[in-house]
Amino acid sequence: MAIQHILWVFDLAGQNTDYKTRTESKKRLDLLFLSNCNNGIESARSEWVGSATIIAPHEFDAVVFLIPNVGQSLINKVGVDVSVVKADITALGYTATGMPGGGVSEVYWDRCLNSQEVASSIFHEAAHLKSENGKMHDKPRMRVLSVKGATYDYPSWEDLEFYEAAIKRRITLRTKVPSQIIP
Numbered sequence: 001m002a003i004q005h006i007l008w009v010f011d012l013a014g015q016n017t018d019y020k021t022r023t024e025s026k027k028r029l030d031l032l033f034l035s036n037c038n039n040g041i042e043s044a045r046s047e048w049v050g051s052a053t054i055i056a057p058h059e060f061d062a063v064v065f066l067i068p069n070v071g072q073s074l075i076n077k078v079g080v081d082v083s084v085v086k087a088d089i090t091a092l093g094y095t096a097t098g099m100p101g102g103g104v105s106e107v108y109w110d111r112c113l114n115s116q117e118v119a120s121s122i123f124h125e126a127a128h129l130k131s132e133n134g135k136m137h138d139k140p141r142m143r144v145l146s147v148k149g150a151t152y153d154y155p156s157w158e159d160l161e162f163y164e165a166a167i168k169r170r171i172t173l174r175t176k177v178p179s180q181i182i183p
Contacts, residue, residue, distance in 0.1 A: 007061070033120075103129050
């Protein structure tokens with residue numbers, strides 16, 4: 001079976017800066033991370049879409065929301081507490097799984113210093129979503145998928161192998177920006 005993977009990025013983030021742009025972040029995500037996922041994967045790429053878009057993801061895809069800041073958390077909107085992430089200013093993203101309608105992965109634009117951190121964080125949170133594994137940080141020789149993954153410029157082979165295995169998992173994915181607000 002030919003597996004094709006699209007990492008959908010809903011772009012809700014703030015303004016480009018001198019050190020981080022959407023164009024450079026997408027380029028790094030595709031070239032440094034996704035293009036190297038080729039063990040049993042025919043193709044892997046990212047597709048960036050706007051907030052009003054409704055997507056039709058395929059069974060091997062992933063969805064990450066790039067949002068301005070943790071104060072505008074979509075995970076919080078679907079009823080999951082994000083106070084731990086708010087308190088940890090080093091957290092560049094967060095993923096909550098096991099929810100009706102699919103998990104939510106988000107990356108915080110304001111906490112990412114540059115395009116490399118944006119790309120690394122999107123890859124990292126997509127791995128959490130697809131694997132539904134909060135323990136991936138503990139695996140030996142993880143770099144980008146470790147707790148402090150954004151500090152690495154390049155993924156390790158172990159990062160790529162983990163993500164390739166996660167791509168092959170079928171999970172429920174969000175098709176649009178969550179709008180439900182839970183009191």
